Amino acid sequence: MPEVSVDQIRERLQMFEARRKHYEWKSENTEGKLRRHEMWRHEYLADPYLTGAPDERVAERFKNIFMNVMELNQEGKLGPLMAFESDDGFMRKFTHMLEAYNGAIPTEIVQEARTPFAKYFENDGPIAKRMFDGYEKPTGPILVKYGRREFLEEMLQHGRMRIAHAKLYHNDDFLDSVKDDETSRYFFIPTYRERLKGEFGMEFQGHWIEYGNDDIAIPVVFPDYFVISLCDHIYYRMPTDFDADAALIIREPARFTQRVISQFLAQWPEWEPSAAPITYYDPYRDYSKIKAPEMCKHFGYSYQREFRIAFRSKQRIQTELEPRFISIDTMADYADLVTV
Structure with missing residues (x-):
């Protein structure tokens, strides 16, 4: 630059x-x-x-x-x-x-x-307009999973779910709305005042940081983890963003979340769960927002209003993670599947 x-x-x-x-x-x-x-x-x-x-x-x-x-x-x-x-x-x-x-x-x-x-x-207008046409939206809290029909049908009928690990999303082949470096976050500290005074570096924790004619970039890097991403409501940009031809509307978010966490921990108890709306941070303004980095994302993704269930290891991860599968039984009595 x-x-x-x-x-x-x-x-x-x-x-x-x-x-x-x-x-x-x-x-x-x-x-x-x-x-x-x-x-x-x-x-x-x-x-x-x-x-x-x-x-x-x-x-x-x-x-x-x-x-x-x-x-x-x-x-x-x-x-x-x-x-x-x-x-x-x-x-x-x-x-x-x-x-x-x-x-x-x-x-x-x-x-x-x-x-x-x-x-x-493209392709005859917003796909979400056709997808949700005629669907009566629930009045209470919901979670929405966007995806391909064949996978969401299996999730609805049998509760079978694939849980990806975060590094999987750092893939240039993915759509821009999906692709993200989910195991690092960057912040920037302005240095224009220091540069005006002729200062182009600083000492930090015993190390000299040379920032030259730029602001200071501070990376926050953390281990891989497992993640399930949903949205907290029906949003009409999401089907296009996620290349989805279907959406699973979950009418009992607490019940769904509890089942996912309990089934995951029953198989892998050495992981610690979190479940909450994502905190979106501004890399130039929100230096103190990151408490749990796996539950934070760059503000550029804010329009997606993500609700996330994440699992981070209580121990040091020794090998590369691979996607895992769980089954939470049928969701047919508390979820609706809408398709194009």
Whole structure:
């Protein structure tokens, strides 16, 4: 990645400083009544954390945010995610990006961000619209497993499930929405202030870290584990994302989760289970969010709203893991299978 020079940092900060003062003047002269987006703009200008990041990383961040501010509704139409009152996190990030780009996001980056949405309208439109047409959604809590019909039918009738290990998903042959490095997480610490002072490295735990003209990248690497991924509701982008022609709607999430955990531990008691919604973290903002790394993912995947059942070993893993199979008996009395 091309690096950001000290001169570029200095030039950017001069622009940010002028705009920051503008919003502070406006706040003082309007009795503090800045609009929400103006408060977010001032927030970024007071701490422009992306100032020293390489352009490619900033562009990738914008594309990740764009993926999460758009939603596909049950009519098969794409539009802005409207739940801003209850969750404005991504609009806040989006506004930060506008300031990082000085109000004008390059056209080619916007086009690249839009491109992945075209897949939802291939082959006669969103597959989810056909899949869920006529299905009466449960009113209570549910879990949804998207996949191929032949596997979900077996899961429904016999409770037979394949449980993959996390490293399996680090595969370039997988779809972008599925592929992920599930055994490492990266965080970035901004260094633009230090670089302005002529500092390009730091001592950390007795070691000298040279960061040069970039931010500090901190990897969190952890052992392989087993994982079952579901969604916490019906979302119309998911069938396309997971190349699914069917969905299993589980109407009793607690019952399902308990059965999965008990059956797994009955065969492999040396593993420790976790079951919860995924925590999505921002690599530039959420340094303290990772408590259990196997239950966290990059915020770029937030739109998937994953609920995860994971098993991590209580002992050191000595060999490469392979997928395992369990059977939790029929699910026909508490799950529905919908297909295209």
